[in-house]
Amino acid sequence: MTNAVIRSSGLWTPPDSVSNDELVACYNAWVEKWNGENADAIAAGHTEAKSPSSSGFIEKASGIKARYSVDKAGVLDIDRMRPQVRRREDSEISMMAEAGLAAAREALESAGRDPKDVDGVICSATTMQRTYPCIAIEIQHALGIDGFGYDMSVACSSGTFGLINAVNAIQTGQAKSVLLVTPEITTPQLNFRDRDSHFIFGDVAVALLIERDDMSADGWSILDTRMKTSYSNNIRSNFGFLNACESPEPAFEDRYFTQEGRRVFKEVCPMVAELINDQLAANDLSATDMKRLWLHQANINMNMMIARKVFDREFTVEEAPVILDEFANTAGAGSLVAFHRHADGFAEGEKGLLCSFGAGYSIGSVILEKRAV
Numbered sequence: 001m002t003n004a005v006i007r008s009s010g011l012w013t014p015p016d017s018v019s020n021d022e023l024v025a026c027y028n029a030w031v032e033k034w035n036g037e038n039a040d041a042i043a044a045g046h047t048e049a050k051s052p053s054s055s056g057f058i059e060k061a062s063g064i065k066a067r068y069s070v071d072k073a074g075v076l077d078i079d080r081m082r083p084q085v086r087r088r089e090d091s092e093i094s095m096m097a098e099a100g101l102a103a104a105r106e107a108l109e110s111a112g113r114d115p116k117d118v119d120g121v122i123c124s125a126t127t128m129q130r131t132y133p134c135i136a137i138e139i140q141h142a143l144g145i146d147g148f149g150y151d152m153s154v155a156c157s158s159g160t161f162g163l164i165n166a167v168n169a170i171q172t173g174q175a176k177s178v179l180l181v182t183p184e185i186t187t188p189q190l191n192f193r194d195r196d197s198h199f200i201f202g203d204v205a206v207a208l209l210i211e212r213d214d215m216s217a218d219g220w221s222i223l224d225t226r227m228k229t230s231y232s233n234n235i236r237s238n239f240g241f242l243n244a245c246e247s248p249e250p251a252f253e254d255r256y257f258t259q260e261g262r263r264v265f266k267e268v269c270p271m272v273a274e275l276i277n278d279q280l281a282a283n284d285l286s287a288t289d290m291k292r293l294w295l296h297q298a299n300i301n302m303n304m305m306i307a308r309k310v311f312d313r314e315f316t317v318e319e320a321p322v323i324l325d326e327f328a329n330t331a332g333a334g335s336l337v338a339f340h341r342h343a344d345g346f347a348e349g350e351k352g353l354l355c356s357f358g359a360g361y362s363i364g365s366v367i368l369e370k371r372a373v
């Protein structure tokens, strides 16, 4: 069977980063204003006063120090508290395609490849900014690729499931080279007036070039792939095409991301550790064969718990790198961004594991082996 390799990766970030302190200052100014406006109702016991947020809590509970956003000014405007994005003409490139294209171009350049070498584009992300035409086809068009493109979505596992789809396309002979693009424009999906979640997400786009293994000697061999899903409402967004027609009409906030963070933490960690350990055993490998785990980036404490269960010992940050401090949670892009930023220091034959987990629930896990250096 033809095997697939990850040949290269690319990254795009918006120019603006928002620190915890900036975010918390805005949130707390809004809380003060809201509590003042609702002082009578609060005093009469009709509603509860809102509590302030804190940078210390955010960093300790999640590992997040900052996040990129497509519009910092809108996020930090207490009368708006959501990004403002210019509505583009249909003739202009869309925001998601533009972000994905920048990451895809970096991946191509890093491999020394031309778009004509590529057969297909998979755009896999938590949410698409429109239903059709596919964002992937727009990126394919912008690059001038003669082939196919399609969109797919598995929330936090969009990146790994997209990678596995690209591997399948190569193994079945459908394509010899596929660009996986995961543009996660998350901040417009976040309720910046919700204390429990206003700090969680950031915007990014990441791309991988996946090729047939006989096209070059370098990159990363894909030794094994696993996908697992199990239905849960603990992470949810009701945003969708029925919103405008629903009766009774849903509250505006119903379209935002919501979660039961504690329950997610408790339920997902053991599922992930068990899947990774089973996958390693099924491949006659153990954690000692893994030089690095590129884990989904939702919460530093979650990653530490999973890495400890997998390694069965204390481990170093080089063995399970964290990008939450700079990027926050970037949904389906997180594990791929961790890979992009921390793929250095591998000798030929050394192995690592890429694993996403989250909404769905969903888990995608891929064992990689470094080829020629």
Ligand code: CO8
Pocket: 052, 053, 054, 057, 058, 061, 062, 126, 155, 156, 186, 187, 189, 190, 195, 196, 197, 201, 235, 257, 259, 260, 261, 262, 264, 265, 298, 299, 302, 329, 331, 332, 357, 358, 359
């Ligand atoms: N500031 C200060 N205090 C706060 C704040 C805040 N901002 N928020 C909550 N608190 C308080 C609470 O009120 C509570 O106080 P008390 O003890 O007095 O009741 C206390 O802090 C503890 O609250 P929690 O129990 O909620 O805090 P946790 O320690 O559980 O931390 C986390 C909250 C960080 C959310 C944590 O539960 C977590 O990260 N869980 C895992 C979540 C996870 O992995 N989710 C998957 C993410 S989904 C995903 O990755 C992709 C989905 C698609 C996304 C689409 C784009 C938007």
